Amino acid sequence: MLSGSGNGSDGRIHDWARKAAVRLRQLFDRRRAPRRRIPMLVVHHWTGGPPEPKEVVNISERGAYIKGMDRWSRGTILDLTLQYGEPDGESRAEPNYLHVKASVARWDRGGVGVKFIHTRWRDRLALRAFLKAAEMSGAETGGRGAERQGQALIEFALILPLLLLLILNVVNFAAYIYAGITIANAARAGAQYMILGGAWVGEPVPAPHGQVINVVMQDASVLPNAGSLQVRVCTNNAGSVTCTGSGSFPSPPADPEAGLYVLASVDVNYTYQPLIPAFDFPGLGIHLTLPASNMHRRAVMRMVQ
Numbered sequence: 420m421l422s423g424s425g426n427g428s429d430g431r432i433h434d435w436a437r438k439a440a441v442r443l444r445q446l447f448d449r450r451r452a453p454r455r456r457i458p459m460l461v462v463h464h465w466t467g468g469p470p471e472p473k474e475v476v477n478i479s480e481r482g483a484y485i486k487g488m489d490r491w492s493r494g495t496i497l498d499l500t501l502q503y504g505e506p507d508g509e510s511r512a513e514p515n516y517l518h519v520k521a522s523v524a525r526w527d528r529g530g531v532g533v534k535f536i537h538t539r540w541r542d543r544l545a546l547r548a549f550l551k552a553a554e555m556s557g558a559e560t561g562g563r564g565a566e567r568q569g570q571a572l573i574e575f576a577l578i579l580p581l582l583l584l585l586i587l588n589v590v591n592f593a594a595y596i597y598a599g600i601t602i603a604n605a606a607r608a609g610a611q612y613m614i615l616g617g618a619w620v621g622e623p624v625p626a627p628h629g630q631v632i633n634v635v636m637q638d639a640s641v642l643p644n645a646g647s648l649q650v651r652v653c654t655n656n657a658g659s660v661t662c663t664g665s666g667s668f669p670s671p672p673a674d675p676e677a678g679l680y681v682l683a684s685v686d687v688n689y690t691y692q693p694l695i696p697a698f699d700f701p702g703l704g705i706h707l708t709l710p711a712s713n714m715h716r717r718a719v720m721r722m723v724q
Contacts, residue, residue, distance in 0.1 A: 503553035605638035606718035628663035647690035
């Protein structure tokens with residue numbers, strides 16, 4: 420009887436010891452600690468330079484894996500600051516950071532695995548409460564993120580028409596300025612061609628008006644609405660005005676030294692059409708972009724009689 424009772428007691432002690440060993444192994448084995456990923460959880464470690472937050476890939480009450488952290492030897496003690504949420508976020512009733520001590524357990528190309536050092540039982544409780552608050556903050560941040568995405572979509576839908584209108588006007592204003600520069604250069608090129616005389620030495624004869632018009636038309640042919648170009652070439656010789664071309668233009672100017680020089684003038688008219696037309700309301704005087712308009716440029720030069 421005594422022997423049987425002793426064997427039963429020994430068996431219960433053996434079972435208790437085995438369960439205690441398993442429990443202790445689960446308690447101290449970092450690989451068995453449940454890991455979880457918490458959104459927007461980072462860690463700071465000051466190394467003498469500007470602090471840079473590092474992403475916490477996963478974390479538990481016993482350790483964490485930190486992405487992109489410097490490689491340290493195993494057993495190195497580190498002072499870390501865990502932080503969740505946005506650094507410049509809203510004011511909180513409780514701080515969103517926690518200072519912990521940790522030792523390096525392993526490292527690889529992706530980052531460093533650390534094991535937290537809890538010198539007091541209150542440190543473990545503080546870390547547990549911090550992780551719980553971080554998880555709740557991550558869930559709230561995820562909900563706010565969806566709301567922010569919807570808000571951003573609405574804002575984009577509201578701002579898109581204004582953005583397209585801005586691009587439209589930039590293109591049309593650039594085309595308007597380009598057209599003004601082009602016809603001014605064409606008029607100047609025609610006037611210079613006319614006053615330079617013939618094409619070879621010994622024949623200082625002014626170029627025919629028709630030839631000058633061809634030079635101007637060829638120089639301005641790069642414009643989109645080149646068919647609307649109108650060119651007039653005039654010479655004023657002591658009050659005797661001779662003009663060639665089509666279109667309605669102002670009267671050619673008079674030369675203040677008519678007895679010494681012959682005044683040559685080249686007028687160019689061009690009808691500008693916007694490259695990208697848009698809706699407008701002429702009756703109300705409202706135009707979403709530049710309306711069609713007439714442009715006039717004149718070049719005046721003098722040549723010896």
